[in-house]
Every structure is written in structure tokens, then in C-alpha cells.
Amino acid sequence: MSTPTGFMEYSRQIQAERNPAERVLDWKEFHLHLTEEEMRTQASRCMDCGTPYCHTGMELASGTSGCPVNNLIPEWNHLVYRGLWQEALERLHATNNFPEFTGRVCPAPCEGSCTVGLIGEPVTIKSIEEEIIERGFREGWVTAKPPQRRTGKRVAVVGSGPAGLACADQLNQAGHSVTVYERDDRIGGLLTYGIPTMKLDKEVVERRVRLLAEEGIRFVTNIEIGTDIPARELVDQYDAVVLCAGATKPREFVIEGSDLEGIHYAMDYLNGTIKSYLNSNLEDGCYVSAAGKDVIVIGGGDTGTDCVATALRHGCRSITQFGTRPQAPAVRDEAANPWPQFPNVYTLDYAHQEAKALYGRDPREFSIMTTRFVGDEEGRVKELHTVQIERIVDEQGRKTYRPIPGTERVYPAQLVIVAVGFDGPEATLIEQLGLDTDRHTNVKAVNGKYGTKISNVFAAGDMRRGQSLVVWAIHEGREAAREVDMYLANHLSSCPE
Ligand SMILES: Cc1cc2nc3c(=O)[nH]c(=O)nc-3n(C[C@H](O)[C@H](O)[C@H](O)COP(=O)(O)OP(=O)(O)OC[C@H]3O[C@@H](n4cnc5c(N)ncnc54)[C@H](O)[C@@H]3O)c2cc1C
Ligand code: SF4
Numbered sequence: 001m002s003t004p005t006g007f008m009e010y011s012r013q014i015q016a017e018r019n020p021a022e023r024v025l026d027w028k029e030f031h032l033h034l035t036e037e038e039m040r041t042q043a044s045r046c047m048d049c050g051t052p053y054c055h056t057g058m059e060l061a062s063g064t065s066g067c068p069v070n071n072l073i074p075e076w077n078h079l080v081y082r083g084l085w086q087e088a089l090e091r092l093h094a095t096n097n098f099p100e101f102t103g104r105v106c107p108a109p110c111e112g113s114c115t116v117g118l119i120g121e122p123v124t125i126k127s128i129e130e131e132i133i134e135r136g137f138r139e140g141w142v143t144a145k146p147p148q149r150r151t152g153k154r155v156a157v158v159g160s161g162p163a164g165l166a167c168a169d170q171l172n173q174a175g176h177s178v179t180v181y182e183r184d185d186r187i188g189g190l191l192t193y194g195i196p197t198m199k200l201d202k203e204v205v206e207r208r209v210r211l212l213a214e215e216g217i218r219f220v221t222n223i224e225i226g227t228d229i230p231a232r233e234l235v236d237q238y239d240a241v242v243l244c245a246g247a248t249k250p251r252e253f254v255i256e257g258s259d260l261e262g263i264h265y266a267m268d269y270l271n272g273t274i275k276s277y278l279n280s281n282l283e284d285g286c287y288v289s290a291a292g293k294d295v296i297v298i299g300g301g302d303t304g305t306d307c308v309a310t311a312l313r314h315g316c317r318s319i320t321q322f323g324t325r326p327q328a329p330a331v332r333d334e335a336a337n338p339w340p341q342f343p344n345v346y347t348l349d350y351a352h353q354e355a356k357a358l359y360g361r362d363p364r365e366f367s368i369m370t371t372r373f374v375g376d377e378e379g380r381v382k383e384l385h386t387v388q389i390e391r392i393v394d395e396q397g398r399k400t401y402r403p404i405p406g407t408e409r410v411y412p413a414q415l416v417i418v419a420v421g422f423d424g425p426e427a428t429l430i431e432q433l434g435l436d437t438d439r440h441t442n443v444k445a446v447n448g449k450y451g452t453k454i455s456n457v458f459a460a461g462d463m464r465r466g467q468s469l470v471v472w473a474i475h476e477g478r479e480a481a482r483e484v485d486m487y488l489a490n491h492l493s494s495c496p497e
Contacts, residue, residue, distance in 0.1 A: 004047075006041075006044035009044075010042070012045065013034065013041075013124060014124050014127055015031050015033060016032040017350070018031075020350075020354040020356070023198065024313055025313075027277055029198055029201050030199075031104070031130075033127075034131065039131055042128060043078070043081040044081045045123045045124070046077035046081075047074075047115060048074040048077075049074070052115070053065065053066050053114070054067060054111070054125065055071055055072060055074070057070060063109070064469065064471075064472070065109055065342060067109065067110040068474075069095050069102075069474055071096055072092075073110060073123075073125055077125075077128065085132060086136070089132050089141055092129065092132050092133065096129075097169045097170070097477075098166065099132065099133040100134065100137075100207075101204070101470055102129065102470060102471050103134075104130060106470060107469065109471075110125045111126065112339075112341070112342040112343050113340030137207070144214035147174070150175050151175040152177075153177065153240075154238045155176050155488075156179050156180075156238040157178060157180045157181070158225045158234070158241065158242070159180075159189060159243070160181075160182040160188060161189020161244060161246055161473060162189065162190075162461070162473040162474050162477065163244040163460045163462070163476050163480075164180055164182075164189065164477065165180070165187075165208070165477065166473070166474040166476075167477035167484075168180050168217050169217070169481075170485075171481045172217050174481070176239075178216075178217050179217075179219075179220060180217060180219050181223050182219065182221045183223060183224035183225075185275075186202075187206075187209045189244075189246055190246065190470075192205050192274070193270075193274055193275065194267065194270060194271070195470075196273075196274065196310055202274075231428075231429050232433065235454065239488060240456045240458065240484045240487060241458070242458045242459070242460060242481075243429060243443060243459040244477065245426070245429060245463050246462045247422055247462035247463055247467050248267055248422055248426075249422060249425065249426050250266070250418070251420050251422055252423070255370065256371075256373065257373030257381070260379060260380060261378075262380050262413075263418065264418065265417075266299065266303050266419035267303075269287075269288050269310065269417050270303075270306060270307060270310060290415050291315040291316065292317055293316055293317055293414040293415040294316070295316045295318065295413065295414075295415045295416075296320050296411055296413040296415075296417070297322065297417045298322045298419065299321075300321060301421065302349075304419035305321070305349045305351045307417045307419055308355060312358065319359070320364075320365060321352075323364060323366055324367065324368070324369060324401060325367070326366050326391070327366040330346050352364065368389065369388075369389045369401065369403065370384050370386050373385075380414070381416055382412065382414065383410050383411060384411045384413055386408065386409050386410075387403040388407035389401040389402060389403055390404055424441035424442050425441065433452075434453075435453060435454070435457070436453055440466050442463065442465060445459040445464050449483055450476070450480035451487075455487075456491075458487075460473075460477050460480035461473040464476060
């Protein structure tokens with residue numbers, strides 16, 4: 001334990017952020033960093049409790065509680081408190097391949113389940129995680145470590161998001177020869193094309209990909225398995241194949257007027273901007289711009305929030321984000337949402353702070369449903385018709401929404417971004433291999449085993465569990481790698497190179 005009474009002596013302190021009104025003028029990361037002294041003080045608040053819920057990831061009440069990669073949080077907090085940063089880095093890397101990603105974008109379910117949070121403010125965990133790994137890079141402690149010996153076995157990983165990268169890293173370290181196939185022009189999956197640059201600088205992704213390549217992983221971009229190479233051919237050519245192709249098929253939103261010009265799905269909108277920014281600092285104009293427009297984002301989740309932040313940086317005239325859920329309570333509802341569940345409380349995410357700084361209000365409208373779009377004479381969207389809704393339980397006992405008469409309203413909009421969720425993975429790979437799917441159309445692979453009905457084909461990450469979190473993707477990539485390694489050891493004779 002760092003200090004037995006640290007949590008009583010010191011208050012929680014988290015990373016400061018750049019001024020919201022200033023940071024919307026660029027695309028750089030918005031987090032600032034605590035000083036070394038502040039980090040060590042924060043680490044001293046960790047009690048090293050007997051049953052640390054923070055490092056045991058589980059799903060509770062449809063949310064995540066604790067750390068899905070089982071980061072050894074009390075251990076590295078103690079090491080940070082003592083100033084032993086390199087030792088802390090070793091403990092961190094023992095469970096998490098990419099703490100520089102989770103330290104930036106993880107919603108930190110570990111903090112929601114921290115024991116100190118039962119009686120006060122939880123320990124600052126995520127910021128310490130980021131600092132441990134960033135210090136590791138600065139000090140030159142993070143270097144390429146190719147495996148000492150090769151097994152002669154070849155594994156193909158389809159998809160280069162966090163699941164594919166974690167899986168490839170683990171298998172490569174075990175000595176297998178790994179090739180990662182990515183259909184996009186850059187490696188990283190949603191880390192690159194999805195999560196905006198202000199949350200995760202793409203150089204951070206490229207820095208890790210360079211290391212993995214130095215360690216021997218082969219990356220092949222601009223190749224779509226199932227189109228450029230038939231999926232069956234890949235399965236025949238490699239000793240094992242791991243499908244980590246994500247689950248980004250957009251949920252359709254079809255209502256009157258939804259085919260009007262100016263209505264876009266969130267991923268097209270976000271990715272166009274990221275690609276144009278990386279290719280030309282937005283000078284090629286190959287993206288949908290919100291500049292000078294009244295923008296409405298339909299969807300109250302995190303993807304919608306990233307669209308809000310992107311539209312603000314484009315220079316939109318106004319921004320509104322619609323969500324069907326009611327506004328969350330200011331403090332945790334202890335009866336409905338007890339510790340250690342992820343706390344469902346009203347907060348302003350980074351994009352909401354920015355909108356508030358520019359326009360003086362939280363851009364979100366809660367409990368609202370769009371009923372139709374109306375266009376102008378040229379077929380471009382010009383307004384949205386809405387109604388307020390309330391949650392009810394219908395006669396069959398299902399939770400549903402009911403419109404509240406008299407609450408109809410019209411919102412002007414020249415750009416609408418639809419971020420109402422995802423409908424599982426794309427069908428091509430699944431159909432070509434004849435794989436089974438679950439009721440959400442994700443690839444069916446036994447939880448904890450990752451094997452599909454084809455003995456040498458495995459599935460992990462969002463493709464198996466549905467749209468989720470980076471930290472769950474890393475967890476699944478690591479676990480699937482363990483299963484593949486056991487499969488290779490048990491089913492194929494060894495042939496060292
Ligand atoms: C806009 C957005 C913001 C998000 N923000 C956060 C956040 O802040 N924090 C967080 O924890 N999570 C966030 N998430 C969720 C998180 O990014 C995902 O859960 C995670 O990336 C899933 O990892 P994955 O490796 O399973 O799949 P992906 O990251 O989706 O990677 C799949 C890859 O497979 C490739 N691929 C697909 N089909 C083929 C094929 N046939 N051949 C070759 N390649 C193929 C795709 O191009 C893609 O690169 C966000 C998601 C979105 C959409
Ligand atoms: S990966 Fe996420 S849950 Fe785990 S310690 Fe880091 S911030 Fe917490």
C-alpha cells in the first residue's frame with residue numbers, strides 16, 4: 001500500500017483539459033498532464049484493498065465494471081507512488097498491450113468501481129496509466145523486442161483495430177509468424193478511422209504500429225479479405241486465421257425524407273474528416289463539411305458526441321444532439337445504479353463542454369424522437385420534425401417509448417448526421433466461410449474460447465461481441481491469441497524455422 005491514509009489526506013485530481021473555446025480551433029488532443037508530484041500524490045490515494053474491484057472487468061447491468069484487461073492497478077499505483085516508473089511500466093505491459101490507447105480513450109470503468117468511490121472520489125487511474133506509458137516512450141524504455149525463436153507456424157489476422165493488433169502482438173511474441181490484413185489504407189481500425197484526432201492523436205497509433213512491425217509483424221494494407229482474396233483461400237493458406245474485422249455496419253434510420261441530400265451516417269462523416277486531415281490537413285476538401293450549417297446529430301451516444309466535436313471544428317453555425325434517453329441524474333441513483341456499476345450520472349463530455357463554451361448551452365436534447373425530414377426544392381434537407389417521448393412498459397412487459405402529444409417541434413438543419421448505433425459486422429466474410437452468427441448477427445464463437453465452427457478460424461473483438469470498447473477489444477485479442485496458440489500447439493506439429 002502506498003500510504004494507508006492517502007485517500008483521506010488528498011483529494012482526487014484528474015488531468016486538466018485545454019480551454020474548450022480555444023481547442024475547437026484545432027484538431028490536437030485536448031488533455032493536459034499532471035506533474036510527477038501530482039501523479040505520485042494521486043497514486044498514494046490507492047488503498048490496495050483486499051478485493052480490488054477496479055482490476056476485475058465484468059459486465060454488470062449492461063455496463064462494464066472494473067478493468068477488462070485486469071490491469072494490476074494497486075500494484076502500479078504503489079510503484080508510481082515510490083517513483084519506480086520503469087517497474088510500473090513492466091506491470092502495466094504485463095496485462096495491457098496498448099496502455100497509450102486506453103490511457104487516452106477508455107471510459108475508465110475501473111474508476112467507477114474503485115473502493116474509495118464508495119465513500120468519496122475514486123482514485124485517479126486512467127491518467128496515471130497514460131503517464132506510465134508515455135514516460136516509458138520518453139525515457140526510451142519501450143523498444144522493439146522481437147521473439148527469440150520462431151515456431152514456423154503462420155497466422156493471418158483480418159482487421160487491424162485494437163483486437164487485431166493485440167492478437168497479432170501476443171501471437172508474434174509467442175514466435176508465430178503473423179500477417180495482419182487491413183482493407184483500409186492505414187493500420188488501426190477505429191483507433192485510426194473512427195475515434196477523432198483530438199481524443200487520440202494518430203501519431204500515437206503509428207508509433208505503436210512501427211514497433212510491432214519492427215518486432216516482425218507483417219502489415220498488408222488496402223487488401224479486403226473476401227473481395228481481393230477469397231476468405232477460404234486465406235484459411236487454406238494459413239495455419240490459423242483470426243477474424244477481427246469489427247462491427248461497424250450502421251443501423252439504418254429510415255423515416256420520411258431520410259433519402260434527402262445532406263443526411264449522412266456518422267462513420268462516413270467522421271472518417272472523411274480524419275482521412276482528409278491526415279492526407280492534406282483538410283485541404284483536399286474530400287470530406288463533408290459542417291461549416292456555416294445548422295447541424296443536428298441524431299444519436300445521444302459517444303459516436304454522436306464525436307460528431308458534435310467534429311462539426312464544431314468545421315465551424316458549424318449551430319449544433320444540436322438528439323437522444324432518446326432522459327437526462328441522467330446529477331448523482332448516482334444508489335438504488336437503481338449501485339456501486340460498483342458504471343455510474344450513470346449527468347456529465348458534460350468534451351464535445352458538450354466545447355459547444356457550451358461557444359453557444360452557452362449543453363447541445364443535447366433529451367427524450368426526443370425525429371418523426372420526419374423535410375427538404376427544399378432541390379432535394380436538400382432543410383428541417384427536422386420531432387416529438388418528445390417518454391419511456392413506458394407496454395402490455396407485453398417490454399420497455400418502449402411513447403410520443404407525448406403537444407410536444408411537436410421543428411428544427412432547421414442543412415446537415416444531419418445519423419449516429420443511432422451499429423448493426424453488427426458486415427456479411428461478406430461470414431457468408432464466404434459459412435460461419436454461424438448470434439442473435440445480433442455477430443460471429444458466433446464461444447465466450448472465452450473464440451473458436452468458430454471451422455477449427456482453425458477464430459473471431460474476436462467487436463466482430464464477436466458487437467460494438468464495444470477499445471479495452472474489451474484488447475482483452476478479446478489477447479484471449480483469442482492464447483486459444484490460437486494452444487490450437488497450434490495441440491493440432492499442428494512444430495517446425496522451427
Ligand atoms: C466513432 C467511434 C468512437 C469510439 N470511441 C471510443 C472511445 O473513445 N473509447 C473506447 O473505448 N471505444 C470507442 N469506440 C469503440 C472502439 O473503437 C471499438 O470497440 C474498437 O475499436 C473495436 O476494435 P476491433 O479491433 O474489434 O474492431 P475495429 O476497430 O472496428 O477494426 C476492424 C478493422 O477491420 C477492418 N476490416 C473489416 N473487414 C475487413 C476485411 N474484409 N478485410 C480486411 N480488413 C477488414 C476494418 O477496416 C477495420 O480497420 C468508438 C467507436 C466509434 C465508432
Ligand atoms: S484500461 Fe480502462 S479500465 Fe483498465 S485501468 Fe485503464 S482506464 Fe481503467
